[in-house]
Amino acid sequence: MGTVSDLCAALSKLSEDFHAENMVVTDVYNHRFHKIFQMDEMLSHIMERDDLFVYEVKSSRSDDSEWISLPICFRERRYRQSTSTGTILFGQPLLVSVPRHNLTAKMLYCLILERIQRYIKSPLPEEFICLSSESSACNGSNGIYDDDMEHQEESEEREESPEEANGQSDDSVGEESSGEQCSPCNKIAKKAQDCRRRLFSFSLVNSYATSEVGSMPAEGSALKLSSYSTVALDWDMEVKKLYYDDQEAEAFSKHESMLQLQKKKVTVALRDCIQLFTKTETLGEHDPWYCPQCRKHQRATKKFDLWALPKILVVHLKRFSYNRYWRDKLDAVVEFPIRNLIMSEFVCDPTADPYIYDLVAVSNHYGGMGGGHYTAYAKNQDTGQWYYFDDSSVSPASEDQIVTKAAYVLFYQRQDNVSVKSPSPAASLGSPPADEALGDEETQQDIDCMDTN
Numbered sequence: 001m002g003t004v005s006d007l008c009a010a011l012s013k014l015s016e017d018f019h020a021e022n023m024v025v026t027d028v029y030n031h032r033f034h035k036i037f038q039m040d041e042m043l044s045h046i047m048e049r050d051d052l053f054v055y056e057v058k059s060s061r062s063d064d065s066e067w068i069s070l071p072i073c074f075r076e077r078r079y080r081q082s083t084s085t086g087t088i089l090f091g092q093p094l095l096v097s098v099p100r101h102n103l104t105a106k107m108l109y110c111l112i113l114e115r116i117q118r119y120i121k122s123p124l125p126e127e128f129i130c131l132s133s134e135s136s137a138c139n140g141s142n143g144i145y146d147d148d149m150e151h152q153e154e155s156e157e158r159e160e161s162p163e164e165a166n167g168q169s170d171d172s173v174g175e176e177s178s179g180e181q182c183s184p185c186n187k188i189a190k191k192a193q194d195c196r197r198r199l200f201s202f203s204l205v206n207s208y209a210t211s212e213v214g215s216m217p218a219e220g221s222a223l224k225l226s227s228y229s230t231v232a233l234d235w236d237m238e239v240k241k242l243y244y245d246d247q248e249a250e251a252f253s254k255h256e257s258m259l260q261l262q263k264k265k266v267t268v269a270l271r272d273c274i275q276l277f278t279k280t281e282t283l284g285e286h287d288p289w290y291c292p293q294c295r296k297h298q299r300a301t302k303k304f305d306l307w308a309l310p311k312i313l314v315v316h317l318k319r320f321s322y323n324r325y326w327r328d329k330l331d332a333v334v335e336f337p338i339r340n341l342i343m344s345e346f347v348c349d350p351t352a353d354p355y356i357y358d359l360v361a362v363s364n365h366y367g368g369m370g371g372g373h374y375t376a377y378a379k380n381q382d383t384g385q386w387y388y389f390d391d392s393s394v395s396p397a398s399e400d401q402i403v404t405k406a407a408y409v410l411f412y413q414r415q416d417n418v419s420v421k422s423p424s425p426a427a428s429l430g431s432p433p434a435d436e437a438l439g440d441e442e443t444q445q446d447i448d449c450m451d452t453n
Helices: 004-015 105-115 133-137 147-158 170-179 183-189 237-243 246-250 256-263 270-277 417-421
Strands: 023-029 032-036 052-056 067-080 083-099 200-205 212-214 230-236 267-269 289-291 296-298 312-317 320-322 327-329 333-335 356-368 371-379 386-390 393-397 407-414 444-449
Touching (some): 023 083, 052 083, 067 237, 083 246, 105 200, 267 270, 327 356
Antiparallel strands (some): 023 052, 356 371
16 A cells, blocks of 8 residues: 555665655666556555666656656667667666756766766767856766756856967867866867767667657757657667677666575465464454344454365465555465374364375466466376476476475365375375265365465
8 A cells, every 4th residue: 555655755764874865766677667656556466576776867747847867778770781770778777967057968978978987888989078158067976967067167267268269169179178178088188189088879769769759959059858758869880899898787786685595584484374374363444243142243253163174185385465556476485394294183073093194296376366377296196206287398307496485275185094004105196995985074175374475
């Protein structure tokens, strides 16, 4: 019943350095944004198979905000015999905060270059280095444009330089003079000319980045972007190969909470499941029992007891969890014995013989609530060899392969007194003898064992 804002609040507590109001939750699919969630959307809209990316941006919740969060994706231009054959998406998309007004293509280029500098191979050749003073407005690598630097930049532009007084244009010397302000490359900038190649070009595209929806303005002109704009970074095939580090772009570090999750025990013993199944249970407040005497709904208790057990014991594990709001598949590993499952302690009849069982078959389920696939392990009654059944495929199996998180239904056969006196490898699920009634209630019994979760 939670919302996306609840997810952001939980992430904020884990990270401490990032505020929930500056987070944007997205669903990334096929190298682009499949969906950008609103803060009030329900978490039930998020599917288990979705890949969620959460970005830190400058807060831009209001329509009159000076900032917009700009979706950016990466495209590679393919060529064959000097002819363009189209583009393909690659990498993970970005969500970058940019000013709504007075943003030029040169500013955007420098800002993005700062943002992706971690996976740009260095050192870059001189021809690709950013020489614009606007790059100094990039606030570190977080992709947020600093408006204080923008105001400072405007004040510097209002001062007339000696070159301008001599009639020289901005195009002839502007890049060289501004290069001295770009700290990562000021030495190279002193020698550089104003014409420089860029690692990538820009395209205004639709949200799927499959077609262009507009043309970029002339160099130096302000970009007219809205909250619905998407920009593609188009890379030449050879430039990408030389300077884009795919491995570094996909690298990530795990938060300590993920390491704790890996160490957490996710197994449960079959004996614990049966104990929970036979434990006294108080009905929930939403499942009251109607008392015929007081004629009111009461929170009653219920309990299952086992008086006797059959020769063939079928244990059905509760793999599917249902509650009022949610349904899910339980994938905890239930550890069950292959031999000598002792059930005597769970039987109420004090005169009953010892109930000791051996496993003879397992039904497995793979998948989730929407569908899945069944396989099985079974033991040959004549040879004692285990086999794995997957549709029409049958292959030998070993005992150490049988206990998995996919185990769904367990089939056990009781060790009768006759079997104990005359041991035999034949533990089977074959037909009962002719003198044994098929309708006998003791021939089969299902036990639904509650998962500890």
